Amino acid sequence: MKKPGKNLRSFSAGLLVLSCLFCISPQGITHAEQPYRIGFTVPLTGAFGKDGALVKDAYVFWQETVNAQGGIAVKKKRYPVELIYYDDKSEPQSSAKLVEKLITEDKVDLILGGFGSSQVIAASAVSEKFRYPMTCGAASTLKLFDRGFQYYFSLLGKAPEEVRGCIEILPTLTPRPTTAAILGANIPFSADAADGFKAYAPQFGIKVIHFELFPMALIDYNSLLHKVKGKKPDVLLVGSHSLVAIRVMKGLKEVDFTPQGVFFSYGPTVPDFLNSLAKDGEYVFAASEWTPNLPYRDNVFGTAKNFYHKYVKRFGRPPDFVEAASVAGALVQLQALQELEFTPPLKDADREKIMKYFYSKRFDNFYGPIRFGPDGANEIHPPVVVQVQGGKLVHVFPPDTAEGKPVYPMKPWKKR
């Protein structure tokens, strides 16, 4: 039998080196088997099924990106991320039960927030009880922040604050609008957003000539919009979710009502809005908290634009701002694990330290600046306004970061 030749010895040595390289990353960090188990509940069915699916996509994207980079590096080891999630069916009570299941049965290390204020109010009550810090990028009703909770953290501003940009832009438009009608779906976020419109409007010289909340059970908006049309407001401001925003636009066309501008608190940034309305969605304004042209960056995704392009490549559609905010919340949790050097499985004391850590500093990532106030709201994130122009969302306010100018007034339906 022949002795192993030089080639075989070289091959074996090479294999050994490759094996070592496979186990040890260039920074000398080894891979750990034990993952961080991170749980969340989102509506994948029911009234908010589409919006909740966006948040799920956001967390999956974050997990895939982090795992593709080898996992979360802590104490010279890299730990993969394992996501465990459930569909809360747009039902707050389901959301609460499922978060309890995640904590008590699935034994997750950390909890991320879902979608929709009603669901998150219920879910965060459970995470508070078990002292799990919850970061959330897709709920912002005022009710979330007046409970004295310590473990709830919002990447978004409070709902009324989110729509401030939509009012601030009004005096800059020509002809300058002076009157507004405000409508809102009577559910936590949308109603708060409508209240926000109402509170800020007089500060910017806008007279509110109609204010009305309507139930989600209302599926035909024509009579409501006819009533508003009769009052001839310059602009229509709507506290909304995506389904409400689509219904309002269909209704406006059916009653042949074209205010000079239509502003939504939420909806037009969800891809379904433009997919379903196509050209009928043109000229609509929407409140937002993030656009990819903003000059923000971090170590995981690079710039905001990089995040955007990678997201489009992964899902074939642009990310909504709640997706960006949800990923930003996950990044903040990741940063806490790394800086506090907590390895899985996490203990109760670790989670308490993470909670204190969240309050202790300012974070900056591709989503922008984040500082949690005593009530858990993001105190320093500036709201922006986007407008549908040529089938795309264009950042139009504030002017110093805007990528385009607002198109105003809206073209009447019959002239389109």
Added chain:
Amino acid sequence: MILFWQSLINGLLLGGIYAACSAGFSLAFGVMGVVNLSHGDFVMLGAFITYWIFILAGIDPFLTLPFTLLILFFLGFFLQRLTINRLVGSPPIMSYLLTFGFHLVLSNLALRAWTADFRTVQTSYSGLTISFAGLVIPYSRLATFIMAMAVILGLYFLLYRTETGRLIRATAQDREMAQLMGVKIFKIYTLTFALAAAITGLAGSLISFTFVIHPQMGLPFTITAFCVVVLGGMGYVPGTLWGGIILGLVESLATTYLTAGISVAITFFLLLIILVTRPQGILGKGVVE
């Protein structure tokens, strides 16, 4: 004054939609005593059939109506033949449980197949309107209203002017007597449920122009159908027209002159009053047991 007339027109057009979406519910209840809790899901399926034929084949939504009619007819036929027929004579709770099961299965299958995306049928005439004397009428709603009237009139003609209709009514009036007279009641039940599913699907196709289409859209139409049928008289098919129009008018006028928030509450208050004071419906021709 224009607002009042506009509100009446809105209510009338909405009432036509409600009536069309409820006729099948009334038919199934009137003949078989089945409260079909999956009724709204047939509306949803009709809307999706029109949407997909329109998107994939580019066929005008109005031309998709025969496809919807046929597909839903066979779906109703098989559901009745394979399952509901076995419950004839059972306590009503059994049909509630079974049809609620259909609701869960159909809505979740639709969700699995088509995701929770919100969709609309956008044609070149979507949202276009006729205006006269300051009043606005959307073409699609007017067309839906006319089609709805045609469906209800057609159903009325079938039930009251044909031999098949006579058999259906005979079965509805007295099942055992009809059976003794040689009526094959299980065939009548199957035909009735298939017909109910078909016209409900047709209504779904018609509303696809107006409403947002998604897998969870069905349940509100089941609730609406229940209200319409109680108002018009349980089991009295022509009553759905009156029930639908009354409901549409009440909702529209309440939204215009009170608030949109209270219009839904008023609808249910009206339902309560009718159930207590006139359970046989406004026309007094409904079935009360």
